[in-house]
Amino acid sequence: MNTETVDRPAHGAGGGLRGRGGLVIPLIMALVSTYVVIGIAMMEVPPDTTFPGPKFFPTILAVAGYLLAALLTLHYLRNPDEKADQTEYRTYSDWTAFAWVVGGLVVFILLLDLLGWIVAGGLLFWCVTRAFGSSRPAFDISVALLVSSAIYLIFGVGLGLPLPSGILGGL
Amino acid sequence: MEQLNLLLEGFSGALSPMNLLWVLIGCLIGTAVGVLPGLGSSMAVALLLPMTFALDPTAAFILFAGVYFGGLFGDSTMGILMNTPGQASAIATTIEGHAMAKAGRAPQALAVAAIGAFIGGMAASVVVVFLAPTLADLSANFGPAEFFALSLLAFGAISSVVADSVVKGLTALALGLIVATVGIDAISGAERLTAGSMNLFDGISLVVVAVGMLALGEILHVVTRIRRDPKPEQLGASGDRAYLSKSEIKEAIPAWGRGTAIGLPFGVIPVGGAEVPTFLAYDVERRIDRRRKVPVFGRGALRGVAAPEAAGNSTTGMAMGALLALGLPVSATAAIMLAAFRQYGLQPGPLLFDNSPELVWALLASFFIAMIVLLIINLPFAHLWAKLLLVPPPYLYGSIVLFCVLGVYATGLSRFDLLLFLAIGCLGFAMRRYDVPVAPLLIGMVLGPLAETSMRDALLGSNGDYAIFVSGPIPLVLYALLLIVVGLKARQVLVGRARRDV
Numbered sequence: 001m002n003t004e005t006v007d008r009p010a011h012g013a014g015g016g017l018r019g020r021g022g023l024v025i026p027l028i029m030a031l032v033s034t035y036v037v038i039g040i041a042m043m044e045v046p047p048d049t050t051f052p053g054p055k056f057f058p059t060i061l062a063v064a065g066y067l068l069a070a071l072l073t074l075h076y077l078r079n080p081d082e083k084a085d086q087t088e089y090r091t092y093s094d095w096t097a098f099a100w101v102v103g104g105l106v107v108f109i110l111l112l113d114l115l116g117w118i119v120a121g122g123l124l125f126w127c128v129t130r131a132f133g134s135s136r137p138a139f140d141i142s143v144a145l146l147v148s149s150a151i152y153l154i155f156g157v158g159l160g161l162p163l164p165s166g167i168l169g170g171l
Numbered sequence: 172m173e174q175l176n177l178l179l180e181g182f183s184g185a186l187s188p189m190n191l192l193w194v195l196i197g198c199l200i201g202t203a204v205g206v207l208p209g210l211g212s213s214m215a216v217a218l219l220l221p222m223t224f225a226l227d228p229t230a231a232f233i234l235f236a237g238v239y240f241g242g243l244f245g246d247s248t249m250g251i252l253m254n255t256p257g258q259a260s261a262i263a264t265t266i267e268g269h270a271m272a273k274a275g276r277a278p279q280a281l282a283v284a285a286i287g288a289f290i291g292g293m294a295a296s297v298v299v300v301f302l303a304p305t306l307a308d309l310s311a312n313f314g315p316a317e318f319f320a321l322s323l324l325a326f327g328a329i330s331s332v333v334a335d336s337v338v339k340g341l342t343a344l345a346l347g348l349i350v351a352t353v354g355i356d357a358i359s360g361a362e363r364l365t366a367g368s369m370n371l372f373d374g375i376s377l378v379v380v381a382v383g384m385l386a387l388g389e390i391l392h393v394v395t396r397i398r399r400d401p402k403p404e405q406l407g408a409s410g411d412r413a414y415l416s417k418s419e420i421k422e423a424i425p426a427w428g429r430g431t432a433i434g435l436p437f438g439v440i441p442v443g444g445a446e447v448p449t450f451l452a453y454d455v456e457r458r459i460d461r462r463r464k465v466p467v468f469g470r471g472a473l474r475g476v477a478a479p480e481a482a483g484n485s486t487t488g489m490a491m492g493a494l495l496a497l498g499l500p501v502s503a504t505a506a507i508m509l510a511a512f513r514q515y516g517l518q519p520g521p522l523l524f525d526n527s528p529e530l531v532w533a534l535l536a537s538f539f540i541a542m543i544v545l546l547i548i549n550l551p552f553a554h555l556w557a558k559l560l561l562v563p564p565p566y567l568y569g570s571i572v573l574f575c576v577l578g579v580y581a582t583g584l585s586r587f588d589l590l591l592f593l594a595i596g597c598l599g600f601a602m603r604r605y606d607v608p609v610a611p612l613l614i615g616m617v618l619g620p621l622a623e624t625s626m627r628d629a630l631l632g633s634n635g636d637y638a639i640f641v642s643g644p645i646p647l648v649l650y651a652l653l654l655i656v657v658g659l660k661a662r663q664v665l666v667g668r669a670r671r672d673v
Binding site: 021022024025028029032035036039043044045046049050051052053054056057058061064065068071072075076081087089092093094095097098100101102104105106108109112113121124125126128129130131132133134140143144147148151155159161162163 | 225336338339341342345346348349352356358359360361362363364365366390391394395396397398399563564565566568569570572573574576577580581584586589590593596597598600601602604605607623626627630631635
């Protein structure tokens with residue numbers, strides 16, 4: 001999927017892009033449609049397929065996708081984002097908090113197998129508490145480990161879900 | 172009265188201790204997520220979906236039904252007390268409900284809301300019991316052309332009604348349809364849009380999309396706002412029990428009735444759930460109020476709380492009927508439940524009533540039980556539910572994020588799914604930020620395969636003749652309905668523009 005771009009929507013750039021962040025939506029739509037077009041071009045259709053084949057529906061979707069992307073561009077250019085201008089902060093959205101959650105998830109996904117569920121999950125929980133403005137980071141560590149261990153015990157040990165044990169498994 | 176006998180058998184199934192427990196758990200979870208702002212029943216159902224595979228289907232759906240209804244009971248509590256509706260279906264109730272709370276009548280508002288939700292849900296359940304088998308018989312005659320028309324109606328209605336602009340609704344729908352085409356094509360066996368990746372051969376799992384869109388997308392939205400927006404203050408929610416005086420009940424009864432009547436038909440029209448009917452019910456009450464000698468709307472009108480609540484739950488009840496009898500999901504929550512049915516190898520629609528009557532009737536019976544349970548846990552204890560807000564948001568959301576990754580990981584045990592989940596969550600955030608509705612995406616993803624297969628089956632059957640799509644009374648009726656829905660939306664947009672110009 002071509003959705004990685006939404007991690008960095010155009011924001012707070014001042015000047016020309018201020019209030020134009022909505023353009024990220026038509027951008028995604030156009031990228032996804034392009035992915036569909038490439039997919040259709042590369043598709044190997046079994047020889048005995050009769051009309052309408054597997055390309056029929058995606059073709060309609062790709063055409064509709066480009067059309068929608070154009071209409072969306074028009075919409076967001078005509079209706080600039082008012083919220084972005086009314087905020088007293090430099091950016092409307094709190095990107096620091098956003099980064100804590102997304103960063104926590106990225107670290108969790110990368111290190112899950114290595115660290116195991118309890119440690120990686122605890123780390124993720126702790127990152128989310130930071131994002132939500134918890135004022136007791138040290139205390140949060142114990143809460144985080146408590147919650148992730150409880151989930152590990154209930155779902156991993158109790159219900160037999162194969163959650164990775166990671167480094168703790170070797171102890 | 173064949174239905175009554177079947178329903179009685181259903182009750183004997185639903186009243187088993189284990190199933191009663193699931194009803195109770197579902198109602199508790201539903202009320203809790205309804206009460207908490209930012210969480211909703213669609214998020215709860217998405218998070219529960221991967222956890223319920225260990226249950227038998229009847230238990231799972233009883234649980235889902237409890238959550239679905241419970242969300243509608245709980246969402247108005249916070250709206251009334253703090254002016255923060257728990258989910259979109261409570262916004263209409265909040266307007267007058269919060270005004271009542273400001274005037275010191277919070278207990279009355281809560282009671283009227285809970286009883287209204289109860290009446291709406293009960294009425295809808297009764298209608299579903301008698302109507303659903305008929306609907307199922309009707310849809311037994313559906314061929315590919317009819318199913319294609321039905322899915323087009325669902326697509327058209329959902330994308331035109333839920334968004335401020337039809338283009339945004341269609342964008343979400345198109346994204347959902349594209350997601351649904353990924354994987355091996357069921358008819359020809361061709362590999363589609365997988366970019367050669369093994370991870371995508373089986374398509375993209377609905378759990379990944381639903382949890383990413385509804386849960387992570389919402390959490391990211393909340394986290395970017397939580398330190399920026401002013402905190403709402405809780406109003407004098409005294410611990411008083413809610414006693415309604417006779418005159419208050421008399422005042423509310425017609426509103427409950429009207430709200431229920433408005434909500435019922437919306438259960439079978441895919442407009443994204445209970446939001447539209449609740450506003451319609453609110454609007455009707457306001458118009459009636461204006462004709463009185465002393466209009467009370469704006470200063471805390473009982474009827475402005477009673478009608479939307481009844482409408483919301485009657486829509487939800489009917490929506491469950493439409494889901495069971497036609498396989499037609501009208502909201503994001505219903506779409507996830509439809510996917511859950513498929514995971515169990517069940518296909519909602521006419522065959523479900525013939526093939527798994529014990530499941531269907533136990534589920535319908537559990538609606539009635541859920542209504543009673545919900546009334547009991549909401550009417551006297553509304554102010555206790557408000558205490559849920561004392562859970563510190565960092566820990567609440569931390570736990571939810573952990574449950575998200577647990578659910579996503581549990582379905583495929585793959586890190587690729589987790590990455591996809593993160594990307595979809597970011598997409599969900601961008602869509603919320605720029606007012607693109609997410610419900611059409613989920614409906615598109617769930618109904619996409621049905622639309623595509625029925626379209627291709629119809630064309631295969633007719634040797635490529637497109638006239639097949641309009642060759643029968645049922646498709647024509649469905650297209651007419653679609654035209655009406657789109658026409659109403661166009662009128663609303665035009666009227667809105669004309670007003671702005673004046």
